Amino acid sequence: MAVTTMPLVSLPPHHRASPPPPTTHITTLNKDRYFSNHPTVLLINQSSNSKQLKQIHAQMLRNGLFYDPFSASTLISAFALSPLQDIDYAHKLFDEMPEPNVYTWNVLIRAYSSSQTPIQSLLMFTQMINLYKSCNEVSPNKFTYPFVIKAAAELLDIRVGKVIHGMVVKMSLGSDVFILNSLIHFYASCGHLDSAYRVFINIPVRDVVSWNSIITGFAQGDRADDALRLFHEMQGDGLRPDNVTMMSVLTACTKKLDLKFGRWVHSYIEKNGIRGSLNLNNALLDMYAKCGSVEDAQKLFDKMPEKDIVSWTTMLVGYAKSGHYIAARRHFESMPDQDIAAWNALISAYEQSGNPKEALAIFNELQLTNKAEPDNVTLVSTLSACAQVGAMDMGGWIHVYIKKHNIKLSRHLITSLIDMYSKCGDLNKALEVFNSSDDKDVFIWSAMIAGLAMHGHGRDAIELFEKMQEANVKPNGVTFTNLLCACSHTGLLQEGRDFFKKMEPVYGITPGVKHYACMVDMLGRAGHLEEAINLIKTMPMPPLASVYGALLGACKLHGNVEVAEQASARLLELEPWNHGAYVLLSNVYAKTGKWDQVASLRKRMKDVGLKKEPGCSSIEVNGVVHEFIVGDNTHTQSKPIYGKLNEVFEKLKSNGYEPNRSQVLQCVEEEDMQEQALHLHSEKLAIAFGLISLKQSQPIRVMKNLRVCGDCHNVAKLISKVYDREILLRDRYRFHRFKAGECSCKDYW
DNA sequence: CTAGGGTTAG
Numbered sequence: 001m002a003v004t005t006m007p008l009v010s011l012p013p014h015h016r017a018s019p020p021p022p023t024t025h026i027t028t029l030n031k032d033r034y035f036s037n038h039p040t041v042l043l044i045n046q047s048s049n050s051k052q053l054k055q056i057h058a059q060m061l062r063n064g065l066f067y068d069p070f071s072a073s074t075l076i077s078a079f080a081l082s083p084l085q086d087i088d089y090a091h092k093l094f095d096e097m098p099e100p101n102v103y104t105w106n107v108l109i110r111a112y113s114s115s116q117t118p119i120q121s122l123l124m125f126t127q128m129i130n131l132y133k134s135c136n137e138v139s140p141n142k143f144t145y146p147f148v149i150k151a152a153a154e155l156l157d158i159r160v161g162k163v164i165h166g167m168v169v170k171m172s173l174g175s176d177v178f179i180l181n182s183l184i185h186f187y188a189s190c191g192h193l194d195s196a197y198r199v200f201i202n203i204p205v206r207d208v209v210s211w212n213s214i215i216t217g218f219a220q221g222d223r224a225d226d227a228l229r230l231f232h233e234m235q236g237d238g239l240r241p242d243n244v245t246m247m248s249v250l251t252a253c254t255k256k257l258d259l260k261f262g263r264w265v266h267s268y269i270e271k272n273g274i275r276g277s278l279n280l281n282n283a284l285l286d287m288y289a290k291c292g293s294v295e296d297a298q299k300l301f302d303k304m305p306e307k308d309i310v311s312w313t314t315m316l317v318g319y320a321k322s323g324h325y326i327a328a329r330r331h332f333e334s335m336p337d338q339d340i341a342a343w344n345a346l347i348s349a350y351e352q353s354g355n356p357k358e359a360l361a362i363f364n365e366l367q368l369t370n371k372a373e374p375d376n377v378t379l380v381s382t383l384s385a386c387a388q389v390g391a392m393d394m395g396g397w398i399h400v401y402i403k404k405h406n407i408k409l410s411r412h413l414i415t416s417l418i419d420m421y422s423k424c425g426d427l428n429k430a431l432e433v434f435n436s437s438d439d440k441d442v443f444i445w446s447a448m449i450a451g452l453a454m455h456g457h458g459r460d461a462i463e464l465f466e467k468m469q470e471a472n473v474k475p476n477g478v479t480f481t482n483l484l485c486a487c488s489h490t491g492l493l494q495e496g497r498d499f500f501k502k503m504e505p506v507y508g509i510t511p512g513v514k515h516y517a518c519m520v521d522m523l524g525r526a527g528h529l530e531e532a533i534n535l536i537k538t539m540p541m542p543p544l545a546s547v548y549g550a551l552l553g554a555c556k557l558h559g560n561v562e563v564a565e566q567a568s569a570r571l572l573e574l575e576p577w578n579h580g581a582y583v584l585l586s587n588v589y590a591k592t593g594k595w596d597q598v599a600s601l602r603k604r605m606k607d608v609g610l611k612k613e614p615g616c617s618s619i620e621v622n623g624v625v626h627e628f629i630v631g632d633n634t635h636t637q638s639k640p641i642y643g644k645l646n647e648v649f650e651k652l653k654s655n656g657y658e659p660n661r662s663q664v665l666q667c668v669e670e671e672d673m674q675e676q677a678l679h680l681h682s683e684k685l686a687i688a689f690g691l692i693s694l695k696q697s698q699p700i701r702v703m704k705n706l707r708v709c710g711d712c713h714n715v716a717k718l719i720s721k722v723y724d725r726e727i728l729l730r731d732r733y734r735f736h737r738f739k740a741g742e743c744s745c746k747d748y749w
Numbered sequence: 750c751t752a753g754g755g756t757t758a759g
Contacts, residue, residue: 036750074750081751106751146752181753212754247755282756310757317758344758352759380759412759 035070044074050084057093072097073104080111087111102138109144113151121151122160142176149182153189161186181209188217206237212244219252227252228261241272243280250283259291282310289318294327309337313345320349325358340372348381356385357625360394374401376410383416390703390730392424393623399433415443422451425701425728425735442473450482455735456744458490475507481514488522489734491748496522513539517546524554525748529563545574552584556591564588579605579612617682617704621693628689631680637689644688652718659711683712683729687719690727699726707731708749717741 035041040060047053057075060066066075072093079090087108094100094108105128112121125148131137140148145168152161165183173179180203187196200206200214211234218227231249234241241249246269253262266284269276281304288297297318304311312335319328328346335342343366350359363382366372374382379398386395399417402409409417414437421430434440434448445468452461465483468475475483480503487496500519503509516539523532532551536543548571555564568585571578582605589597605612618627628635635641649657683704690700708716708731716727721741729736737744 070750077750103751110751141751143751150753176752178752183753185754207753209754214754216754242754244755251755277756279756284756286756308757313757341758346758348758375758377758384759416759 035065035068036074038065038071040065041071041074044078047078047082048084050079050086050089053078053084054089066096067098069097069099069101069104073101073107076104077107080107085111087115100138102141102144105138106141106143106147109151110147113147113154118151118154121148122155122157125151140171142173142179145173145176145179146182149179149186153182153186156190158190158192161190175204177203177205177207177210181207181213184210184213184217188213188221191221193217193221193223206239208239208242208245211237211239212242212248215245216248216251219248219255222255224252224255241274243269243275243277246274247280247283250287254287254290257291259288259293262287262291263296278304278306278308278311282308282314285311285314285318289314289321292322294318294322294324309339309341312336313341316342316345317349320346321353323353338371340375340378343372344375344377344381347378347385351381351385351388356388359385360389360391376407376413379407380412380416383413383420387416387420387423389620389625390424390618390701391620391623391625392421392426392701393620395420395424396429397623409437411437411439411441411444415447418444418447418451422447422454423730425699425730425737427451427455427457440468440471440473442476442479445471445473446476446479446482449479449486453482453486453489454730454733455737456489456746458486458492458495461486462492462495475509477509477512477515480507480509480511481518484515484518484522488518488525489745489749491526493522493526493528513541513544513547516543517550520547521550521553524551525557527554527558529554529558529560533563543570545571545578548574549578549580549584552581552588556584556587559588559591561588561592561594576608577610579610582610583612613706615682615704615706617686617702619686619690619700619702621690626686626689628682628685630682632682632685635685635689637692640692641685641688644692645684648688648691648715648719648723651722652715655718655722657715657718681709681712683708684715687716687727687729691719691723691725696725699728701728701730703730705732707733708736713743713747713749717743 040056040063044053044056047056053075057066060071060075065071076090076093076097079086079093090111091108094104097104105124109121109124109128112118112124115121125140125144128138128140128144132139145164148164149161152164161183168174168176168179168183180199183199184196187193187199196214196217200210203210211230215227215230215234218224218230227248231241231245231252234245246265249265250262253265262284265287268274269280269284274280281300284300285297288294288300297315301307301311301315312331316328316331316335319325319331328349332338332342332346343362347359347362347366350356350362359381363374363378363385366374366378379402383395383398386392386398395417401407402413407413414433417433418430421427421433430448430451434444437444445464449461449464449468452458452464461483465475465479468479480499483499484496487493487499496519500511500515503511503515516535519535520532523529523535529551532554536547536551539547548567551567552564552571555561555567564585568581571581575581582601586598586601589595589601615630616627618625620626626635632638633642683702686702686704687700690702694700708729713736716729716736716738718741719725720727720738724740727736727738729738734745734749736749
């Protein structure tokens with residue numbers, strides 16, 4: 001730096017005139033005291049911008065104060081830690097220092113530990129140790145360790161953290177409560193909750209932070225019950241919970257969706273005089289919003305003395321998630337600052353509560369009004385909405401947007417893109433995105449396995465799973481759900497059985513309800529009802545509705561009345577409102593010709609007041625999603641659609657098509673048992689619309705909310721042949737790709 | 750002269 005050209009700070013005249021401090025005359029004893037009172041050093045701490053600090057630096061170089069370690073450290077600390085942070089500059093100053101002391105090292109190690117590049121913290125630590133070994137310079141002290149442990153936690157580097165833990169013990173710092181508390185935090189962030197707990201238990205005298213660290217660890221690590229147990233134990237230890245404790249307790253409580261306990265915590269805070277704070281109020285708001293009491297949230301929000309953007313956003317989520325859409329909108333409009341987080345809250349709340357179309361509308365509005373810049377979270381939520389709707393034009397547009405704006409493809413974003421392309425029916429695009437990523441994590445691999453599974457490529461899914469292991473990525477529970485699902489859709493019975501068996505002993509993953517449901521589905525589909533039933537009997541947890549649903553589906557396929565009756569009875573015990581159970585049972589009766597049973601079942605449904613979910617199919621044309629329900633005549637193009645449909649049937653009949661009349665009766669799923677209802681199934685309407693509005697070369701992509709019926713499946717096959725069109729049909733469980741008269745499911749679905 | 754724990758959108 002050109003020191004001479006730097007303007008000087010204006011100092012009182014007698015200082016400007018004073019010569020460089022006579023460092024050699026000062027004894028080591030009072031040295032620090034002397035310089036800590038030096039006006040320049042005092043000025044550093046009052047400085048509020050980095051330009052001013054740089055001027056002080058120049059001054060210090062001129063008057064020699066920079067060569068005093070204490071003064072230089074104060075300057076470095078100001079650059080490294082103050083809100084106007086400039087770590088690079090601090091590091092340069094550090095490199096200029098002839099003799100940095102431990103404090104100086106610690107300042108930089110600390111600054112890096114909470115920076116964007118925590119790895120720098122560890123690198124400096126290593127450097128420090130090497131210099132100590134080779135030149136006997138300063139050695140790390142008890143202040144250094146909490147910082148490097150923090151850095152290891154930020155990096156989720158369990159290996160490094162364990163090494164540092166070992167060093168701590170070697171240095172005889174193994175009972176320093178500050179260090180041990182950081183270790184609890186470290187192990188917990190790396191997901192090693194048991195190690196964290198072991199550290200906690202072995203602390204000789206635990207303080208509030210020790211308790212808070214372990215409670216937070218459990219609360220955030222999905223062990224809410226353990227967190228709450230420790231909260232109660234803490235009071236037995238004679239320590240008073242503070243507001244940080246209460247925030248962690250609220251995290252646990254929010255995860256459990258336990259409103260009753262949440263209210264108790266609220267009154268506990270008030271009764272015990274725990275200092276309220278903005279953050280604590282925000283945590284309470286979040287609890288009320290997520291546990292489903294917008295009323296409580298609003299009451300609190302209205303009386304909060306101070307609100308920040310988090311408070312506003314949390315309240316917004318509360319309204320949107322509870323379906324108070326008008327209130328959500330009003331709240332959004334009245335926000336002091338509609339930053340991207342507010343838009344994200346709105347979009348993701350809609351997307352997660354089954355309103356993907358609304359989510360897309362909000363995203364469009366954001367684009368049009370240009371009021372905030374979409375970020376990663378916006379794009380992830382919007383892509384997920386596209387995937388749900390099957391809005392591929394929109395999804396592809398976002399992909400282009402990402403490329404155009406040079407947005408970094410985070411792994412989360414890659415996962416979302418793979419999911420979107422898979423669910424919209426473009427498996428090749430999904431694979432393209434997958435292959436373009438060079439740092440694949442378990443989510444990316446799992447998403448791709450799921451994509452292959454839903455398109456019926458079971459063998460490829462298994463192959464990908466093997467590649468994943470070659471890449472040393474450890475599968476998780478979701479990976480196995482997708483893998484088993486792939487086996488199930490493709491009828492890879494033996495492979496599925498083997499994977500399921502190996503889950504626990506080889507991969508250390510305890511099979512959950514979802515995995516059992518997949519197995520029941522797989523076995524049942526393949527006709528091994530007996531084996532499926534036995535598997536249910538051995539389940540260590542109570543079977544959920546999905547398990548009986550899978551069994552019932554198998555009964556429909558194989559026409560087993562007896563098992564179907566039992567399965568649906570159990571299913572309805574768990575979910576009395578589950579119309580799917582009635583529909584499937586009725587299908588079984590129809591298949592086996594028990595018409596009187598079908599009739600009485602329909603009566604029972606009416607008595608209970610259950611309406612079946614109407615069949616609904618959608619198709620995207622030129623970026624617009626068109627929806628059809630059964631027998632729909634509300635579409636503006638209704639006439640040409642029905643005209644096309646008639647033409648199709650004439651053409652198919654001359655090609656040997658015969659309407660499968662038993663399907664009319666079987667498909668109670670769809671509508672009344674009117675014969676013509678068969679022709680009016682929503683997917684047929686959507687396909688007809690696709691035929692008249694899409695080019696020959698474009699595949700017809702139809703998304704359906706229920707399963708396809710046999711007749712529609714048959715018709716789609718024939719259309720693909722007679723009209724030479726590719727049809728992709730996504731039903732509730734998977735994709736069917738029709739081409740040249742064949743379906744990718746090989747009629748196994 | 751320094752240290753550890755916490756709230757919002759995936």
